[in-house]
Amino acid sequence: MIEININKLLHGSNGEMNLDVSLKINKGEFIALSGLSGSGKTTLLRILAGLESSNGTLKIDNETWLDNKFCLAPQKREIGFVFQDYALFPNFSVMENLLYVKKDKELANKLLQMTEMEELKNRFPSTLSGGQKQRVSLCRALMNRPKLLLMDEPLSALDPNMRTKLQSEILTLHKEFETTTIMVSHDPSEMYRLASRVVVLNQGKIINDGLPKDVLLKTKGSQKFSFEGELLDIVKVDVIHVAIVSIGQQLVEVVIGKDEVSTLKIGQKVNVSTKAFTPIIRGF
Numbered sequence: 001m002i003e004i005n006i007n008k009l010l011h012g013s014n015g016e017m018n019l020d021v022s023l024k025i026n027k028g029e030f031i032a033l034s035g036l037s038g039s040g041k042t043t044l045l046r047i048l049a050g051l052e053s054s055n056g057t058l059k060i061d062n063e064t065w066l067d068n069k070f071c072l073a074p075q076k077r078e079i080g081f082v083f084q085d086y087a088l089f090p091n092f093s094v095m096e097n098l099l100y101v102k103k104d105k106e107l108a109n110k111l112l113q114m115t116e117m118e119e120l121k122n123r124f125p126s127t128l129s130g131g132q133k134q135r136v137s138l139c140r141a142l143m144n145r146p147k148l149l150l151m152d153e154p155l156s157a158l159d160p161n162m163r164t165k166l167q168s169e170i171l172t173l174h175k176e177f178e179t180t181t182i183m184v185s186h187d188p189s190e191m192y193r194l195a196s197r198v199v200v201l202n203q204g205k206i207i208n209d210g211l212p213k214d215v216l217l218k219t220k221g222s223q224k225f226s227f228e229g230e231l232l233d234i235v236k237v238d239v240i241h242v243a244i245v246s247i248g249q250q251l252v253e254v255v256i257g258k259d260e261v262s263t264l265k266i267g268q269k270v271n272v273s274t275k276a277f278t279p280i281i282r283g284f
């Protein structure tokens, strides 16, 4: 069990903001930490890792990492940290990056095998793709079998296909090691796929905390489709007008009426929804 009770005054772009978080996390939980830019997500992870000071208390199992008299040094906290920009040692090979944390070749080989990186274990980071570097970074973070794995938008620099692949690998590693994990993410499908619980921060406070289906789904099973997107263009095809809307990685065409042509503006955020109907889903 991890018990977080911290507060810290932050200087945000709109003035001062109090990061004030109380959270209990059970062993093995996978938490997706979400929220608008500047809401305090990275600062919270840095406080947990001991990279930033804070008021309050942090307890992991029966161990105190922070209270009003004491702050455990980062290297003594059993934590793995995966950053968006990989943070690998450039002059160490893949294997050396892992063994630097712990001289456990068996575990290093197992992790590299699970992430399909075994063949590349003698390569240096500069010769790897972004997805491969992030796999090394993930493996390295698990080398000391941490009590807490912190990941700050680990997949946001990767293309959608690589993201999906790494999500599966993160899931496999989580099933195998059951490491308690907090991952910052802005991607609802990623959070839904990976997390057992979603916590949403706003202006330094938790405004939502629950199961992914309760926090992330807006339709609550109402048989209605509703997608948020951006209006890219309105084109005239014969006598009708078609709005081109970007939704996630997809382009969607929606026939619109004259009223909408005059009120919608290119670049505007829009909501595309349908009335109740029976959708057909086919695999491919």
Ligand SMILES: Nc1ncnc2c1ncn2[C@@H]1O[C@H](COP(=O)(O)OP(=O)(O)OP(=O)(O)O)[C@@H](O)[C@H]1O
Pocket: 009, 010, 011, 012, 013, 035, 036, 037, 038, 039, 040, 041, 042, 043, 044, 052
């Ligand atoms: N050590 C600090 N002292 C005071 N203010 C800070 C400190 N670190 C960060 N801040 C401010 O706190 C706010 C929250 O920053 P933080 O990086 O935690 O947000 P975030 O939710 O991770 O944002 P993003 O999604 O853009 O990465 C920012 O406005 C930042 O300028």
